[in-house]
Amino acid sequence: MSEHHTAEDIKKHVRVYINVFVALMALTIITVGISYLHLSVVPAIILALVVATIKGSLVASYFMHLISEKKMIFAALILTGIFFIVLMALPVLYYGDRFY
Amino acid sequence: MQIPYTVHPRPDTGLFNAKLGVWLFLASEVMLFGALFSSYVLLREGALTWPHGYEILNIPLATLNTVVLISSSITMVMAWASLKLNDFAKYKRYIGSTVLLGFGFLIIKSFEYGAKFSHGIGPGDSTFLAIYFTLTGLHGLHVIGGMIVNGYLWGPGSKMWQSDPERLTNRIEVAGLYWHFVDLVWIFLFPVLYLL
């Protein structure tokens, strides 16, 4: 990412950053808004996480330039992603199958 | 013999050292916060009762804090872009604002904490509060760490602009990656703790 950018490129980037920023603000308002609806637990969790994931992806893709990142970094992140999922499966392992 | 690829990327990987380094570090951070999130789910699942975050915590303040942190992310990335555009003065302004916004975040956070403590509410009172204080505390430490780095890059560190501008730009990019990650963590913390 850090190499061979013309000033023109960068200016284009900056416009993208500003759009992303606006989107993030909007999504923040949406999440907070949703929470005032006091939905029941499951839809509330799903909605909140979906919005958070969108926001997170925006940050990662554009602010962190992940969208145009190198293979090596993707490989490391995919590996991390897998183990992260394993980690998040802990509660399932715990409650899913106790024999008593 | 000098260490290669500190500034320019290695041709076959396309990366300079610090960038790979910081991504790896962030990978480990994913696992750190992942373990805490997972613990949160596990404990909540096993709890008899669980309060809604909004019953206990101050949503307007936290929303404000979200805005502050997201803003600091955009100023961070603008700082990098300014260096890319050879505009050092703008860089100083942006990176300076990033630090200030981080400061703002911490001040708001301290109001939140202060309000809790003054009501005699602490981490020992319930599992929810325990996880709230642990997660936000750890996140706060990350903010402080980022501010120290960014503060350095604003102040003494920025002198590198004269000697090795490319390297400084790389440093800002790398510091930015970390700072955006801190923002990203908050993006998840906020709904999970406050809104659900």
Next chain:
Amino acid sequence: MAHVATAGHAVHDAAHHEEELTFIRKYVFSQDHKVIGIQYLITSLLFLFFGFSLMMLMRWQLAYPGQPIPFIGGLLGEANAPGGIMLPEFYNQLGAMHGTIMVFLGIVPLAVGAFGNYVVPLQIGAPDMAFPKLNMMSYWVYFVGGVTMLASFFLPGGAANSGWTSYAPLSVVATTGQTAWLFAMVFLITSSLLGSVNFIVTMVQLRAKGLTFTRLPFFVWAQLVTAFLLLLAFPPLEAAGVMQLMDRLAGTSFFLPSGLVVAGQALDVSGGGSPILWQHLFWFLAHPEVYVLILPAMGIVGEVIANNTRKPLWGYKSLVYASIFLGFMSFIVWAHHMFLTGMGTVISTFFQTTTMIISIPSVIILTAFFISLWGASIRFNTQMLFALAFLPMFGIGGLTGLPLGLAPTDTHLHDTYYVIGHFHYVVAPGTIFALFAGVYHWYPKVTGRRMSDTLGKVHFWGSLVCMNGIFMPMFIQGLAGVSRRLYDGGQQYAHAQGVLQWNEFMSVAAWSLAVFQLPFMINFFLSIWKGRKVENDNPWEATTLDWATPTPPPHGNFARVPEVYRGPYEYSVPGHPTDFFPQNEPEPAKG
């Protein structure tokens, strides 16, 4: 600016640096990977020795329960051993600290910090690690962690005493030593994380020209997989450590369920926590951790075997794939330590299956080593003896992992001496032997002198016999059902009566083992001045880049930027004049 310095420039640069550095910068806060490697080496060997000493004390109590410890009994303090007789509290401290020190302060820093640091940059033809300052910090953070751990013996109530596993709630209600343990662990984890980032970047970014991934020495591969394990498995334990600290210091109950009555007193906490959560997070690290202990050892064994069989390692590709697969699988077997915590059929089947699967790559690695011996011309020097002995010793340890990995058989064996026997075979005559092999192998590169082969052989044979004398009877005791962590070695139990006599035998073997470390220590220190000087930079006639440097390597390592032309183990290449064909030697001109 130039990022790849020319050769002349490099030498000049190195010399230039050398002059400027003060003693402190050169030997204490050094940023040179070799000096840091040596710092790690000395520190971790001292810890290893200390951990061993704790164990020798414990073995007294196990062999002669309730009898005063001779000579040093009086020095242990009234709080620990009144009248020289060890108290159970103290025994538990020794056990927890032995495990912790051996694993986190002994073997890992030795295998990764010392060998990894010293050898990896040399083997990949790099001038240093990618981040020298970070490297220095890793060492010093490790050092602080270690000192904290040691200092905890002097706290009221002594050091941590809840086992190296620190299971909650016991650890949460334990004495202050546990807090020190947790702080020390946070330091050690931080050090490991810094180190692993540094290692991965170094191995990915700083490989010499021509050194593709398929030409990396097996040792480098092993270190690469290890670094990933440390990077991704340690953070969950750090999170757990923070939570336990909160439980102990801030009154939270992450790991404390409601309604606890400790020592007749209802515990005043909010409750609602889960003791099993700690176990999951602990083993999420600690299982990968055991492969952190073994992989670098396998890497060293690979190097030494290739070098002393004078032929290529057999099945290099399968070795590499097996290591990667092993690393990957090690993240999804952790709950085999927890079969008896109330696990149902589905999850236990999952973990039993993954545990059986993970044994296959180990078999592949060992098999490749065995087959490498076929057709060899084996030089039995000290390092080769240690490397060879590693194979059956790891074999015994690994094979005894199988009955533990199957939940029904684990029922009887869980938390007995069988487990102790299992893992000591892999870590003590396994890993420690491999590390000894590494010391003998690379010593000439570091010092320019060889260690004595005669003393080395005394060290080897004595250690081999004693190690088996200590750990083989543990299987007998374990099968008989003797629990581990028993202050009196199981004296009171009926089912232990038939196997109690082994306790004394094992202890005597352990003390004899200590005696056989004397030749090593003498050899190690004396050879620095008295060892036979090496005749050239490549005394073992090896092929990898670590032997292509001046001896000892200067700051910046290589006199000339190395370039690599072939795989790592081109020994006895048909038609080549010598029986080794170094990686950096250009193809001879045709005709």
Next chain:
Amino acid sequence: MFELLGLPLDASAHGPKLDQMTVVVHWLMLFLFVGWGSFFAYTLVRFRKGRNPKADYTGVKSHVSSYLEVGIALFEAVLLVGFAVPLWAERVNEFPADADAIVVRVVAEQFAWNVHYPGPDGIFGRTDIKLVSAENPLGLDREDGDAKDDIWTVNQLNLPVNKPVIIRLSSKDVIHSFGLPLFRVKQDVIPGEVIPLWFTPTMTTAQIIEASTKTVSISAADTSNTVLLAMVAQADYATTDGTAILARGDSMTPEAILFLVKAGIKEVKAVHSTPAEIACAQLCGLGHYRMRGFVTIQTEEEFKAWLAEEASYL
């Protein structure tokens, strides 16, 4: 192989299957160790430098090793599917109905096993941690109707033979592990949880004693032999002139040993005084090593009588 492994006496219904599996696994291990070991030993001798001065660049070309590895994987699969999974399922899924079994609560604490029987009504009475005291370790609420007939003991578990027993395990403080080596069961006891466990004892304590009785040789040096001193005699011993030294059931004391030796008796039949025990297997604090309980397996009648006797103390 069974004798070779030195597993303790097996006194439960499911035990032989577990033992059989342990034996099978150890055969596999032995096979692999000997197989690789002989190859290894052969190469060391055959390919030493003195015998084979020039190494062979290519070495082994065949793929036998891959077949071998597949073979091991298959064997492990068989172990899993054929033994491990069904046996485990039997342990954790196929609990007998409460009505068909003896149900007992065991509450672990540092460092004792509190055993709680429901009494004739078959219902466990209410317990409350506020009532816990030295005299009432279970915190049993005797005001509660169901609790009136409840029986509890410390470190003594009585069970009838040949009847399934369900033990509900819980802990007051830290994690313990309820291990019965002779019955091949072990279960971690986790505070905050109630974890059940079941097995069927197949031998009474009397039979266990019979089966574990050994002939041990004694000498004058044995007066401090802890193994011997923990035993009780299983026959009557007397001096040549007929003075009794030890009767069946008497513990071995240093004096008794000296007398026996003096009387020229070199061997005695003896057995450990408490052959069936509860062993705590998880580190639970400084008293972990002495967190020992006793198991007594009785005939149905003896057990009833014991319950009645305990009830009479209420």
